[in-house]
Amino acid sequence: MTVSIGHTAATAEQIKEAVASGARMSTHFGNGAHLMLPRHPNYLWEQLAQDELYSCLIADGFHLPDQVLKVVLKVKGEKAMLVSDAVYLSGMPPGEYTTHIGGRVVLTPQGRLHLAEQEKILAGSAQMLLWGIEQLAGRGIASLADAWDMASVRPAGFMRLPAAAGLSAGAPADIALFRRDGGKLRIERTCKAGEIVYRDDSGKGDR
Incomplete structure (x- = not known):
């Protein structure tokens, strides 16, 4: 705990x-x-x-x-x-939505999620961790x-x-393979315990 x-x-x-x-x-x-x-x-x-x-x-x-x-x-x-802080609207297109907690919310084209009637108040986030990594690296913060x-x-x-052992010998083979495309990161493969659990078959990651 x-x-x-x-x-x-x-x-x-x-x-x-x-x-x-x-x-x-x-x-x-x-x-x-x-x-x-x-x-x-x-x-x-x-x-x-x-x-x-x-x-x-x-x-x-x-x-x-x-x-x-x-x-x-x-x-x-x-x-x-x-x-x-991603809510269930992550991945949805921009627009207005009704949620079971915050009522009417707006997801902007820029990816910001806020209350429909109070633009200055956020309603959680509509972005996953990969977005946060991109933000920190792209803005030179880390x-x-x-x-x-x-x-x-x-x-x-x-x-x-x-x-926590990362890529050291004996660590679980939990690995993400990604490609950097300008400021964006594109996940190509993810492995859990050495087994591929996700593969990008869109063709965008082909070599």
Whole structure:
């Protein structure tokens, strides 16, 4: 069981107490926060200051500005991870949809998902982790290798899973083969325990 701090209004003292009691992560760091906060202390500074806390970041280009992503990566280093916050509308064409939680939402051609009646309020994300990797690498916030690790071996290590060993000898053969096409990443093959479970048969990945 993992205790994570997310969408919180906790005081700095409460966050310190939570970490001392075993909290290990910040979910959706920087999101679900008040529009106005005390300059300091506040719950964002305190979560960054707690060395024991990992930070999960939604790097879809809409939830957090580049400046925040850069600061968190500099402060947290290997303890920065990616999370998608993707809802079931991921992969759908742009348009207006009705959801069972947020009511009417709009998915823009740019890939941003927001409430229909309040454009400034996001309704989750419509992008998967690959998009977040592309954003971090494409904007120069992280190298492609680091961005990929943030979505793969780092979370696996946090959860103490064998996949944390990556490509080392004896590790599970959980592998993704992709091609870089400009700023986009195209998955060509994925393997689980050495067996191909996905293959791009569109012809776009043919050599």
